[in-house]
Amino acid sequence: MTFMVLDENNHHCILPRIKPEPGDGERRYREAYARRKIRLDRKYVISCKQSEVPLSVPWDPSNQVQLYTLEDSAFLSFKLDIMVTVNAKQTFNLLSDLCRRKQWDPFYKECQLLQQVNEDDAIYHVISTVPSAEGKPQDYILLASRRLPCTTGDPYVVAFRSxxxxxxxxxxxxSRGESLCSGFCIWSEGDKTKVSYYNQFTPGLVSQVTTNIAGLSSDFASTYQACERFLVENTKDSAGDVNTPEP
Structure with a gap:
């Protein structure tokens, strides 16, 4: 069942967190979360014909990575938001250096810069800690593109794709893995910085991601707490990386 409450202006209200009754109530609550995970898996399998087209695109200097936040029924994506006390420029500098991501992301085992295409685009070889279905270590060839804000109010953007x-x-x-589209948008919000992480589902991630979305794992929470610690502890290192005024 889906519950919806509207206020006097016909706007959606946020419902309080459900507290299941002990015993059968708690059991039914956990079963509902499991069914939700199954629906997320099924939606991904039905909507994305991953076996028909490769996710990787031939590298060419004219390739551009674009990150859209608009939901599309043809794809299943997710977004994570965190607030940090590090300013947006320093956060951008740290998160755009993919070789340092293994310092906070347990998914990354090794990362090597293969080609510095230009000041804002680079290609990396990433070895993951998560094995493939065949039990082999997974590796990725990722194009990382970073973009400064075009005008006041725009975010810093760091985008990745295979x-x-x-x-x-x-x-x-x-086992060569593939990433369809992922990345960070970074905004200044007063004395804090909002970091949003986006990712479109791929076969290698679907089980891990839907398990977290269903509330059956705390991997996301621990990973981005580690990300926040990494940003706070390394702000001085990033202060001069990008010579641009704050938007």
Missing amino acids: VSLPTHPPINEY
Whole structure:
């Protein structure tokens, strides 16, 4: 069942958190969360024909990564928001350096810069800590693109997606994973900074992500608490990375 409460202006109200009754009530509550996870998995499988088209695109200097926050029924995506006390410029500098992500993200085991395309675009080889269905370590070839705000109120953007490089084809040691679209949008909000992380589902992530969304795991919470600590502890390192005025 779906419950909805409207106020006097016909706007949605936020319902308080449900507290299931002990015993059967708690059991039914957990079963409902499990059914929600199954629906998320099914929606992904039905909506994305991953087996028909490759996720990686041939690398070409004219490629541009664009990040959209508009929901589309053809894709299943997720977003995470955190607030940090580090200013937006320093947060942008730290999160756009993919080689440092393993310092806070347990998904990253190793990361190597393969090609610095220009000041704002780079290609990395990432080795994941999460094995594939075959039990092999997964690796990724990722294009990382960062963009400064165009005008006041716009976010800093750091976007990632898989590309294919002829010089780095898949090898037997790893199972080549693919990332369709992910990244960060970073806004200044008074004396704090809002960081939003977006990701479109891919086969290698669907089980991990839907488990977290269903509330059956605290991986997301612990990961982004580690991200916040990383930002706070490394602000001095990033102060001069990007020579641009604050928007």
